[in-house]
Amino acid sequence: MLHIVxxxxxxxxxxxxxxxxxxxxxxxxxxxxxxYAATTGxxxxxxxxxxxxxxxxxxxxxxxxxxxxxxxxxxxxxxVDYGGFVDLVAEHSNCQSWL
Amino acid sequence: xxxxxxxxxxxxxxxxxxxLNRKAPHGTVYALEGLEVVxxxxxxxxxxxxxxxxDGVYQLMKGIDSKGIEVKDFSKTYRALDxxxxxxxxxxxxxxxxxxxxxxxxxxxxxxxxxxxxxxLMAEQDVVISF
Numbered sequence: 001m002l003h004i005v006x007x008x009x010x011x012x013x014x015x016x017x018x019x020x021x022x023x024x025x026x027x028x029x030x031x032x033x034x035x036y037a038a039t040t041g042x043x044x045x046x047x048x049x050x051x052x053x054x055x056x057x058x059x060x061x062x063x064x065x066x067x068x069x070x071x072x073x074x075x076x077x078x079x080v081d082y083g084g085f086v087d088l089v090a091e092h093s094n095c096q097s098w099l
Numbered sequence: 100x101x102x103x104x105x106x107x108x109x110x111x112x113x114x115x116x117x118x119l120n121r122k123a124p125h126g127t128v129y130a131l132e133g134l135e136v137v138x139x140x141x142x143x144x145x146x147x148x149x150x151x152x153x154d155g156v157y158q159l160m161k162g163i164d165s166k167g168i169e170v171k172d173f174s175k176t177y178r179a180l181d182x183x184x185x186x187x188x189x190x191x192x193x194x195x196x197x198x199x200x201x202x203x204x205x206x207x208x209x210x211x212x213x214x215x216x217x218x219x220l221m222a223e224q225d226v227v228i229s230f
Contacts, residue, residue, distance in 0.1 A: 041199010
C-alpha cells in the first residue's frame with residue numbers, strides 16, 4: 001500500500017496516524033508541508049528514521065525545493081519527482097491519503 | 100486636539116499591532132495572505148511587529164525555489180519589509196530549535212526571543228492578528 005501525507009508533522013498529527021497504520025513493506029510518500037518531517041533537525045526526523053526500517057519513505061523533490069529544504073533531506077529518504085509520484089501510485093495496488 | 104477630533108480623522112493614534120504567523124509558506128494560503136495584510140497595514144503608520152512561531156518560521160527560509168510547484172516565491176518580499184518601515188521581526192527560539200533552524204538559515208535579520216519574552220511582547224499589544 002502507498003500512504004500519502006501532506007500535512008506538517010509539527011502542525012498536525014497525520015504523519016503519526018499514518019505511521020501507526022502503515023504495515024511492514026508499505027510505502028509512505030511525503031508531499032506539500034509533510035516534507036518538512038524528512039529534514040534534518042526536525043522533531044519528526046527520529047520518527048521517520050525509525051519508520052524507514054520497515055517502510056519505504058519517499059519525499060516529493062519539488063515540494064522540498066519550494067520550501068528551501070532540498071539540501072536537508074534525511075538519509076534513507078528517497079526523493080522523487082512528479083514522474084516518480086505517478087510511478088508509486090501505479091506500482092501499488094491501493095493508496096491512502098492522510099488529509 | 101481633543102480625543103474626539105483624533106478619533107474622527109484618525110491621525111495621531113498609533114496602536115501596537117502584532118501579526119502572528121504560524122503556518123508554513125506554501126501548504127496553505129495563510130503565509131502569503133498575512134504578508135499582504137502586513138504590507139497594507141504599513142500604509143497606516145502603526146507600530147507593527149511581525150512574529151514567526153511554530154511552522155511560521157519556515158516562511159523565512161533561504162533558498163526557496165518554488166518553480167517546480169508552479170507557485171509564486173514570495174519569500175523575497177520579506178526582505179522588502181524594511182522599505183515599508185516594518186523592522187520589528189521576531190522569531191520564537193523554541194520553534195527554531197524544534198525544526199533544526201538557526202538565524203543563518205533565514206532570509207532576513209530577525210530578533211530571536213525566548214518563550215517568556217515572546218509572551219510578554221504578545222501581552223503588550225493593542226491588536227494581535229493571526230495567520
